[in-house]
Amino acid sequence: MHLLLLGVSHRTAPVELRERVDFARRGVAAAHEALAARPGLAETVVLSTCNRSEVYVACARPEETAAELARFMAAFHEVPDAELEPHVFRLVDGEVASHLFRVAAGLDSLVVGEPQILGQVKEAYAAATAGRRTGPLLNRLFHASFTVGKRVRSQTGLGEGAVSVSYAAVSLARKIFGDLSGLNVLILGAGEMAKLTAIHLQAQNVRKVVVASRTLQSAELLASRIGGEAIEWSAVDAGLAGSAIVITATGATTPVLTRDRIRAAMRRRGDHPLFVIDIALPRDVEPGAGELDQVFLYNIDDLRAIVHENLARRAAELERAEAIVSQEVAQYEQWLRSRGAVPTVVALRRRFEDIRLAELERLEGKLSGLPPEAKERVDEITHLIVEKLLLTPTEQLKAAHDEKAVVTYSDVLNRLFGLGAADTGRRCEAREDGDKDEDPGSSGGGSAS
Amino acid sequence: MPFLTFAFYVASAAAYAAHFARRDRRSGQLATALLVAATVAHTFLIGMARMQAGYMPVVGTTAAISFFVWLLALAYLYTEITTEERAMGAFITPLLALLQLIPALDAGAPGARPAVLESPLFAVHVSSVLFAYASFALACMIGVTYVLLFKEIKAKHLGFFYARLPSLQVLDKMNMRAVRIGWTFLTIGVVIGAVWALTADVKASSDPRAQAMSVLDPKIFVALVSWALYSFQLLARRAMRWGARRSAWLSAIGFVVVLLNFLPVGYFLTKSHNF
Numbered sequence: 001m002h003l004l005l006l007g008v009s010h011r012t013a014p015v016e017l018r019e020r021v022d023f024a025r026r027g028v029a030a031a032h033e034a035l036a037a038r039p040g041l042a043e044t045v046v047l048s049t050c051n052r053s054e055v056y057v058a059c060a061r062p063e064e065t066a067a068e069l070a071r072f073m074a075a076f077h078e079v080p081d082a083e084l085e086p087h088v089f090r091l092v093d094g095e096v097a098s099h100l101f102r103v104a105a106g107l108d109s110l111v112v113g114e115p116q117i118l119g120q121v122k123e124a125y126a127a128a129t130a131g132r133r134t135g136p137l138l139n140r141l142f143h144a145s146f147t148v149g150k151r152v153r154s155q156t157g158l159g160e161g162a163v164s165v166s167y168a169a170v171s172l173a174r175k176i177f178g179d180l181s182g183l184n185v186l187i188l189g190a191g192e193m194a195k196l197t198a199i200h201l202q203a204q205n206v207r208k209v210v211v212a213s214r215t216l217q218s219a220e221l222l223a224s225r226i227g228g229e230a231i232e233w234s235a236v237d238a239g240l241a242g243s244a245i246v247i248t249a250t251g252a253t254t255p256v257l258t259r260d261r262i263r264a265a266m267r268r269r270g271d272h273p274l275f276v277i278d279i280a281l282p283r284d285v286e287p288g289a290g291e292l293d294q295v296f297l298y299n300i301d302d303l304r305a306i307v308h309e310n311l312a313r314r315a316a317e318l319e320r321a322e323a324i325v326s327q328e329v330a331q332y333e334q335w336l337r338s339r340g341a342v343p344t345v346v347a348l349r350r351r352f353e354d355i356r357l358a359e360l361e362r363l364e365g366k367l368s369g370l371p372p373e374a375k376e377r378v379d380e381i382t383h384l385i386v387e388k389l390l391l392t393p394t395e396q397l398k399a400a401h402d403e404k405a406v407v408t409y410s411d412v413l414n415r416l417f418g419l420g421a422a423d424t425g426r427r428c429e430a431r432e433d434g435d436k437d438e439d440p441g442s443s444g445g446g447s448a449s
Numbered sequence: 450m451p452f453l454t455f456a457f458y459v460a461s462a463a464a465y466a467a468h469f470a471r472r473d474r475r476s477g478q479l480a481t482a483l484l485v486a487a488t489v490a491h492t493f494l495i496g497m498a499r500m501q502a503g504y505m506p507v508v509g510t511t512a513a514i515s516f517f518v519w520l521l522a523l524a525y526l527y528t529e530i531t532t533e534e535r536a537m538g539a540f541i542t543p544l545l546a547l548l549q550l551i552p553a554l555d556a557g558a559p560g561a562r563p564a565v566l567e568s569p570l571f572a573v574h575v576s577s578v579l580f581a582y583a584s585f586a587l588a589c590m591i592g593v594t595y596v597l598l599f600k601e602i603k604a605k606h607l608g609f610f611y612a613r614l615p616s617l618q619v620l621d622k623m624n625m626r627a628v629r630i631g632w633t634f635l636t637i638g639v640v641i642g643a644v645w646a647l648t649a650d651v652k653a654s655s656d657p658r659a660q661a662m663s664v665l666d667p668k669i670f671v672a673l674v675s676w677a678l679y680s681f682q683l684l685a686r687r688a689m690r691w692g693a694r695r696s697a698w699l700s701a702i703g704f705v706v707v708l709l710n711f712l713p714v715g716y717f718l719t720k721s722h723n724f
Contacts, residue, residue, distance in 0.1 A: 154473060160612065175602065178616035271486045271692040273617065290603075294692045309607070 001135055001339070002062045003096040006069045006088055012108055013087035017113040021077045021084070023048035028124070031055075032131040035077055039063045043135040045128040045142065046268050047103070049120045051110055053308030056100065058137035062092050097141060097332045101325045104157060106151035113158035113321075118149035140335060148328045155324065156317040161310030165303045166191075166200045168310075169277050173201065173245055176275050176296055180204040186243035187211045188236065188257075189250035190222040193279045193300075197247050198226050210243065212236050214250070237261070241268035245275045248284035260287040266292060277303070337406060338398035345394050347419040352386045375426065450494050455546070455553035457487030458518075462542035469539035469613060477535045481526075484542065488522045491549075495519055505572040513579060514711070515552035518545050521574075521583040528587065528623065536614050537623075540590040570645040578638035578672070582711065584631030585679070585704045590626050595620040599694055609679030621693035624700050625686065632679045639676060642669075671710040678703050 008021050023031045028046050033352040035044045035055070045059035059065040070088060074081040089101055099108070104121045106113045120305065125142040128134050134142070140178070153159055162168035173180055183206050190213045193339050198209055207270070209228035212235065213219035226230035231239055240262070250256055257276070266274060271294050278285040290297030360367075360382065367375055393413070400406045413419060464480035495516065498506035506512050525541045528534075597610045598617060614620065661671065682699040685691040 172602070172607075173597075175607075175611060175616050176618065178618040270690045273693070293694060296602055298605065305605070306607055 001058050003137060003141065003336075004057045004062045004065055004069070005054060005060055005091040005096040005099060006057075006066060007047075007071065008073075008084075008087050009052035009054070009089070011108070012089050017079075017084070017087055018026070018051070018053065019403060020079050021053045021073065022050070023053055024322070026076070028127045028348055029131065031076060032128065032133050035072065036131075036133065038068055038072055040068055043138040044133045045124055045138055047121060047124040049117065052103070052108075056096065056138060056141070058135060062384055066090055079167050083333045093336065094329060094333045098325065100141060100145045101148040101328055102322075104145040105152040106149070107152075107318070107319055107321055107324060107325065109281060112318070113160075113163075115159050118146070119151070121145060121149070132240070136339075137336075141332065144328055144332050148325055151324050151328075152321045154284060156320045158314055158317045158321050161306075161313055163307055163310050163314070165279075165300065165307055166197045168205060168303045168306045169197050169247075169298070170200045172296070172298065172306075174204070176273055178242060180206050180245075182207050183244040184242055185209045185245045185247065186236075186239045187222070187228070188246065189213055189280065190218045190414070191249040191251075191279075194247050194249035195222060197277065197279070198228070201245065202226065206245070210239050211355050212239060216296045237265060240274075242264040244273065245277070245278065249280045250279040251280070253282060254285060255286045256286060257285045257289060259286045260307075262286075262289040262295060263292055264294065279303075293390050326334065334399075337400060337403065338405045341397040341400060341404060341410065344413055344419065345397055348393065348413055348417060349390060351419055352390060356382050356386050450490065450497070451553045454487060454490040454494055455549045457483055457490055458522075458524055458542065458546040458549050460534035461487055461538075462546045465535070465538035465542045468535060472613065473724050480538060480542075481529065481537065483513060484522060484526060484538070487545075488526060489518070491515075491519045491522065505575065510711075511555050513575065514548055516576070517551075517579045517582055517711070518549045518647075520580050521545060521586050524580075524583045524587055532615075532619070532623065534615050534619075538716055539593060541587065544586060544590070568645060568648075570641055572642045574638055574645060577634045577641065581631045581633075581635035581638060582707050584627045584634065585675075585707050588627035588631060588676065588700040589704030591620055591624040591627060595624060595693065595697035596701065599697070602670070617693065621696065624693075624697055628679055628682060628696075628700060628703075632676075632683060635672075635676050635679065639672065667714045668710060671706065674707045675703060675710065 010018065013021075023046050028048060031046045031449075032044065035041055035046070040059050040061060041057050042060070045056040047054045047056065055069055057065060057069065058297065070081070070085065073079075073088065074084050077084075100121070102108045104118050106115065106117050109117055110390045121142070125134070129329060177183060180201065181204070183225075185198060185201050185206050185208070187198055187209065190211065202209060209223075209226060210231055211219045211223040211226075211228050212231050212233055213222070214233060216230060216232060218277060222228070223230040236383070240257075246257075262274070262276070273294045276285055276289065276295060277296045278297065281300065283299055285297060285299070287297070289295055360379065367378060370378070397406070397409055397413075400409060460481035461480055464476060464483050468476040468480045495506060502508075521541065522545055525538065525545075529538060576649070593611070594614050595617060598614045598620065601607060601609075601611050601618070643702070678699065682696060682703065685699075686696055
């Protein structure tokens with residue numbers, strides 16, 4: 001069995017194409033149904049976000065299945081093959097694990113370290129299991145990816161710090177005021193940035209957003225769009241005294257809020273902290289106002305600097321995150337390889353057990369004089385000897401470093417013990433599910449008394 | 450046992466520091482567990498001393514320090530559990546470990562209680578003053594962290610403390626709450642002390658320490674100074690509209706005065722309280 005991944009992501013395709021191949025348009029369930037009808041796909045998971053549309057597959061023949069999947073993608077999304085083909089990337093086995101782990105860790109995201117993606121990967125997996133589309137390979141793969149996501153989040157600083165100007169403003173406000181509910185926000189001006197920051201603040205349940213602009217109409221327009229309240233420009237001083245957060249974004253050429261004006265407002269508000277976010281260019285607030293005791297003044301450049309710093313800090317954490325990914329990929333690959341040895345291990349054990357039973361049967365006559373407990377003991381001892389003999393070969397087989405070694409070992413064992421390839425193949429199919437329970441070598445010696 | 454208690458405090462200080470730097474859950478839980486262990490061991494220690502002596506084991510500066518550390522550890526644990534905020538532990542536990550070093554090195558068995566202290570007021574006076582000091586210690590550390598975080602936000606350089614401390618608003622609330630509680634208990638302690646000193650028993654005592662009970666004795670004088678300082682802090686906040694930053698500074702400075710009174714004055718200068 002092999003892993004295979006066909007997909008389109010923000011790295012390989014423009015947004016126009018990504019929109020057209022978004023599985024969410026027709027529903028992931030429909031995609032699973034369509035995939036189930038195609039041949040050769042033993043297990044499938046469909047991962048669909050606004051930045052990527054990917055199909056994870058476990059199959060026996062990756063070459064043929066890849067072609068089949070490409071045809072499916074084109075047909076399902078009704079995009080001509082020739083148009084889609086240059087943007088599709090294809091990965092197999094270890095590459096698939098590495099890719100999914102990086103995705104789950106947020107390393108492949110547009111904004112590195114963003115936290116939503118892990119949830120999206122979990123949803124994709126849940127949808128596939130609900131449709132009974134996963135098996136041992138993908139189950140293990142996706143569970144490992146959740147571990148990677150969690151480890152990267154808890155052991156590195158990859159997801160820390162705001163990486164957008166609006167969110168940086170919100171996180172600052174939270175660091176000053178703690179809980180933002182119950183606070184009033186005053187917006188001066190009616191620009192797009194003011195609106196964006198106000199929307200972010202509203203998500204924090206602020207009590208009231210008040211908008212003032214040079215004309216009452218434009219203030220009313222913005223207020224109605226964000227669910228706030230418009231006030232006359234002449235009422236700004238009162239608004240200043242009653243708000244904890246002020247966002248200024250007017251087009252004025254001279255400072256609207258002078259140091260003296262803010263000082264007067266601070267007196268009226270009993271020296272409660274005031275957070276002033278000046279996102280206007282040229283600036284709306286006199287820089288000297290930031291020196292007042294409980295006034296926290298940030299302009300657009302300050303916020304950009306914070307974002308920049310946070311991005312740099314995330315970049316510094318990349319290496320640690322990548323190390324976690326490589327570690328987990330190595331573990332998964334090891335497991336994948338050990339599965340290649342399973343048929344041989346099973347056949348070998350079967351062979352040994354057959355010999356043991358045959359010998360016991362042959363000696364039946366000689367043993368018949370023994371009391372039942374002694375007979376049981378003989379059975380137990382012979383079983384133990386077989387287990388002990390098989391322990392090292394089993395471990396060695398499962399720990400084989402590469403596919404070649406597994407094949408060589410299997411080949412040698414087949415010849416030396418006359419195991420027969422057909423036999424091993426059949427058993428492999430039978431063992432597809434729940435190979436943990438029958439894991440050869442792990443139950444050895446359990447009956448020793 | 451005194452050394453074990455001290456060792457637990459040191460270990461918890463190290464764990465809180467590690468948690469502050471790394472911010473992972475496991476080191477935080479370890480830190481809390483170690484501090485709980487230290488407090489339990491310390492409770493046992495104080496309980497034993499109580500049994501041995503037959504009275505509250507707070508006679509003498511060393512015993513008082515041990516009792517103070519115990520109260521501060523309890524007060525901090527209470528704050529940590531109610532606010533789910535471990536950052537302050539990195540500031541409190543080193544103080545605990547440092548102060549506990551004194552009783553760990555000098556853990557003489559409690560001797561007989563001087564006759565002058567044989568009064569029901571003794572335990573109330575000492576424990577309310579010590580509890581006040583513990584609250585002030587907490588307020589001091591909170592004040593220090595407030596100033597550190599305030600400076601980072603003002604300087605627009607969001608770094609180490611920004612990522613680790615709770616918001617300014619929360620720190621301010623915690624600070625003022627600790628100061629209010631501390632002020633209340635200090636007032637109770639001082640009033641009871643004064644009433645007690647004026648009773649006939651003390652006045653009639655031939656103990657030179659009882660004779661030295663006066664407002665001009667260094668220990669009593671500095672205690673009154675710190676009471677005035679904290680009273681001013683509460684008043685300034687309410688009536689003079691002083692901001693949170695100034696309150697934080699006052700908390701930080703106020704405890705320096707308290708500590709001054711506790712250690713050098715308590716050991717070397719006072720003539721009235723050197724039991």
